[in-house]
Amino acid sequence: MSNLNIRNVFGGKERVIKHKSGCTICLYPMGEFSSVHAFFGTKYGSVDTTFKTRYDDDYITVPEGIAHYLEHKLFENDECDAFELYAKTGAHANAFTSFDCTAYLFASTQEFGENLRILLNLVQQPYFTDENVEKERGIITQEIKMYLDDPGTRVFYNCMGGIYHNNPARIDIAGTVESIQEIDKELLYRCYNTFYNLNNMVLSIAGNFDPDKALAICDELLICKEDPQIDVLVPDEPYNVKEKKIVQKLACAMPLFQLGFKIPYPENASKDYLAFNIMLETALGDTSEFYNRLYNEGVINDSFGVGVTKGRGFFVPVVCGITHDPERVTAEVLAELARVKKEGLSRESINTSIKMTYGETFSFDNVEKVARNGMMAQFEGKDIFSNAETAASLTYDDAMDMLEKLDLDNYCLSIIEPNE
Amino acid sequence: MDIKNFSRKKIADGVHISCYKDTRFQKNRIEICFSDILDRKYASLNAIIPAVLSRSNSKYKTMQELNNRLSQLYAAGINDFVEDEGDIQAFGLYSYSLCNEYAFDGENVLEEISTMLRDCIFDPYLENGIFPDSVVQLQKQNMIDVNNNDINNKTRYASMRAQAIAYESEPASVRRLGENEDIEEITAESAYKRYIEILETKNVEIICVGPADYTIVEKIFTEAFSKINRRPEPKFRTARSSIKNTVSVITEEMDIEQSKLVMVYKSDYDKEQWKHAMLASYMLGGDVSSKLFTIVREKLSLCYYCSSGFRRGKFAMIVNSGVEKDNLEKARTAIQQQLDELRNGKFTDEDMEKAKLSIATVLKACNDCMDSISTWISGCIYDDDYTTPEEKINHYSAVTREQIIAAADSMKLDTVYTLTSKEEKA
16 A cells, blocks of 8 residues: 555544543544534443442442433433424434444534534433433333344344353343333433543544534533543453353244354454454455355355454454354354364455455545544544554454464354244 | 536437546445336346346356455445335446545556446356356345345334235335245246346446546446347336225234334325425424424334335335334324324424425435435436435425425325234233
8 A cells, every 4th residue: 555645535634632621522524525424422332331430439230221221311401302402403313322332423414513512412411300211211112122023133142142251242232121120310320420421432523514613612512520530340251152052033034143253352452353354254255265155055145244243342253144054054164264274364365355354444435434433433542544554554464363363162153043 | 416517328229327426435336227117027037137147247257256356456346236116126236446546556446347347237157148047046045035034124024014015906016026936937048038138128227426537437338238239118107006995904913022013195195296295204204303203202102113204106105113012003093193283284383394404404415425326316317307405405495384284184094004923922
């Protein structure tokens, strides 16, 4: 990539600022676009269930699903809900909770300033009452139940549950119908006051907006608080998976499978994430002999895929798909990985996968993705260019090293079978 | 959307290339789309063609060879698609590829991907003069699996079933990939024969979006189509769906936790005034400030999702919801009540303005995404109406309260479809 300067894709107009409030602010002006997307996120997700701050004597463990519950509740204040305010400007608002972050976002094409004010206020002004917390329980219960019927979701969570004994990544992000019964307004405030501290948060804005105006609004509305020094306990995790195989029956036409490998959380997770993807793509992806043999035999189809599920404190290389014969696919995957561990992969095929991964990470012309990726990169202590740069600089040895990290006996196979 | 960036040209009988040059993007998107009326006799045959063509060509004879070259071109993709839009089946290939300037080994990615696309479509890998039987058999099985796997996504499945019932006997009731029995009957010979018919008779739209100069794409496809004996059929249009005399009420069972309720409304409203009906549907359940979200979900806590969407071609409004089994009747009543509120004018001017603003945001933002620009171009071509999103915003803005009431009032319940748990599990 000698002639390439990824860092120039925004013409040097991007800014990353550590604001006096403690918040990290990323600004990506893309004036030639019509819309603006803003993400205001906290480094707080479903895995952060046991924690303390410097004000606490001891750790507290909160019910599973509380980060997601909190996300639902923040849209409401004492006068109205934030959706009503956004509706007056025409902005589209949403939020999401993942294993390790929660983010609130809007997309708009007008009244940027007003929308940013709504966003900053809604996240900084919690309003929880016994009544409004109770009202949300029904909606979240329906959300959980909807995903209980979804084989793609279940095969994923069952696999995570089979891999980890103690890591909270083993539990659904939304928790369970039972666990959310324990959530009340006091617990919500406790979690809010711990994690919704600006020192723990990132505001990322991309698109057609005035950066100076954005910063002026931030100066006005971001509330400085002392850093509570959050200490999240990541439970000790045995080396071996909890269960090697989990099978569930659901309404589906043919079996779904996910094979997840347990490995210790890597020192450089961002780099290993890309290197693992390259190695798995080379060994098992659609350019490999393996893939094409099984595809041509009708054993796998276009749903077959490889990748890595990662977050703070967990890192799981996975192989998944829909197949009539998940046991055979698993046996074939394990045999192929054992073979390439012994015989290696060709330099040419790894170089092809490096180019492919670089092409996939090169995504700076989509306003929403830029805002989102800008935030996510900060949560990992990186910047928005890091992934593409790392991908382009990876070597054959980097990819081969990942094979060494893979313990082929330490996996969980999750299968969803048709129930009739 | 800047119409100055848009060009459209006929390159053969029934074949047009439309280009939207936009230097903001770092990738190029090229789509070659064939269209046909949805007809059970041909739906499966049409659907298998792009699946077969996207796997190889005469230069890259196997899927592995083709995938290898695409990966070397920075994760460029040649993908097949089959879509149903009203009564129409649209199918073909599309590609995404990184702009040449970001290729660190200096490849001419655009020219190569265009050539590969051409070869896939016009110079496929053949055995004994037809598609290889093994490839056809494999794609048949994949199509049957995709059809069967429709049940995995219960929300989508319920909506699909409801629409199949609502549009019974109309082309739109035909499944996108056809029925499994029809797929099973496909042979390598019948697929190849259909492929030739498609090349010769179906209308073709080539749509390019991105920063490049697409002269090379035009040249490549003009030459390719000049070798085909083109005799294109007239263009097909989606017909409005007729309203049943009696509401179809269908309940199906599945082993599930959450029931799905889908209500299909149809209207005999003036088809030219579809924006009135679209706005009425949006106010009912188009976004988070709509009646279905604020009342049925938020106030009554009846469901996690409850929304409505308007199908312009069929002139039908589809309400989708996920509901606890015990609350199905309550949800049905609540949804109907919210529509009644609209038709009785029980909404404020502010409610109307919110919906217009929200639609304006969607329309303005469609300029920012390659997929939505491509969709906008397809819509313009299909409707033969090159109204820009900005002009559409003005049209919505002019819709009056009385027109929304009239459009809502014209909505007649046609189909109620429920997917619910089996009795023993309730």
